[in-house]
Amino acid sequence: MANQVPKLIREMVFDWCTSCVGGAWANLPEEDFQISPLSGGLTNMMYICTLPSHCKLQGSEPRRLLVRVYGELSKSMAFVLNSSVLFSILAERKLGPKLFGVFPRGRVEEFLPARPLLTKELAKPEISRQIARKLAMFHSLSVPLCKQPSWFFANLERWVDQAVDNMRYDNKLALNDRLHKYLSFDLLMEFRELKQRLLNENSPVLFCHNDLQEGNILLEKKEDDEEPVLTFIDLDYCNYNYRGFDFANHMMEWCYDYTVDQPPYFKYTPCSYPSLEEKYVFFCEYIQTRDGSSEVKTEELAQMNQETDMFALASSFWWGTWALVQACSSDINFDYVEYSISRFDHYFSWKSKLDKCVFKTFNH
Incomplete structure (x- = not known):
């Protein structure tokens, strides 16, 4: 080889x-x-x-x-x-x-003698609970970095600038018919609007993984009567960020399978986004691990769900922009353009859905 x-x-x-x-x-x-x-x-x-x-x-x-x-x-x-x-x-x-x-x-x-999780395994209650426990411990860490979420916004704004330049001047993107609809959007303005939405959410700032997809969670099988051990890897994006981003980003990955061996080398299944019940299973385990208590307040579950749905916008905008930058620089065999289109399609449709929910709430 x-x-x-x-x-x-x-x-x-x-x-x-x-x-x-x-x-x-x-x-x-x-x-x-x-x-x-x-x-x-x-x-x-x-x-x-x-x-x-x-x-x-x-x-x-x-x-x-x-x-x-x-x-x-x-x-x-x-x-x-x-x-x-x-x-x-x-x-x-x-x-x-x-x-x-x-x-x-x-x-x-x-090299860890383990295998990455499969997309379909993320929805298994026993796996989801263990990821939630691990994430709660991860979020409790204190590391010598800036404790403000400036890293997230600085990176995203830099990627937006690069992505806009790539769409205008790189033939690989400029000549792609499917990307043309995004040329009519002001991505920088979209970024600023998104930033304000996220700030308004008041999600706690914690030490986050920021890329908790199935390929970055290794499963090591133990003896038959022991629970498998999960390990978070690919720590390159770890930094202080909003808790809601880690929740939403992980749950958005329930919809994406990257083990496809034919173009575009991923499969998007929007109906796999976790239900309210599945999210609550995750949140309950997270809260109980964080607090060392079995008590879970309904109000906090609702808050976490609201954070997650709002930060699902941030997840898709983040990776959609990232993919437009990667498309012009990476040698990895992956269709970054198609992936970007998938993430931005979700971003704009999810944004419309959230806006309608706010409008209904306001009018009631």
Whole structure:
């Protein structure tokens, strides 16, 4: 499978693994180095690196590693510094994989012997409850970052500017007939209106994952009588943000399957968005874990549901804009243009639905 990896990437990753892991990796001949691409990442390229079976371990070094090579959106030094610090903190607190090495273009991580969840598994009550418990613990963390949600708005505004430029001047987007309808919208004005809506929601600001889709939740099977262990991975977007974004973003992912092997390489099923009952199962488990109590107030459930429905707008606007930027820079085999259209179609239809609900409430 090594021939699927570009020579320059192979050489770079080999240098990373042999320089930062130690043990048998330190003296590994390059011809024995085994590397294969790992599918699933939509921002970064990922590779599994393995010691050959004849290579004897010298200590506690792992036989297999996960290497992440940053994509275009992840190459700034601010991003590298921020994500590296967060990754180290979460690894020390047993909330993420171990970190072996950090480099300007990527990092070397522990490979976890687990599989990512499937989209259809997110709706299973026992899985949903466990994700809620894990998220409540995640939200309780205090990390050395700005405690204001400025990261979210700053990134989104920067992506809006890039997306508008891409739609106007990049032929891949400018000549796409399906994107033409968005050229008539003022995305910057739309962003400002959305920002005000979110500020009005008064959602608590907590340490959030910000990308809690099924591919970023690993399931490790235990013995038959033990509950499977879930681990959140792909921590690159972790930062302080509105709680409602983490709720809504995760629940929007109930509708998206990224394991499709034919264009556009995803499937959108809007009817899979969780029902009120399914959301309440999640919220109840979250509240009970956060508070260490079985008491759940109806008013808080209603508030969380309102937050989630409002921040579903933010989720679709965020990833729709992100996809327009990725479409002009990423080499990953994924139809970012079609994905952007799907997210913006949802954004505008959901916005219309929310506006109608507000209008009915006002008139009653």
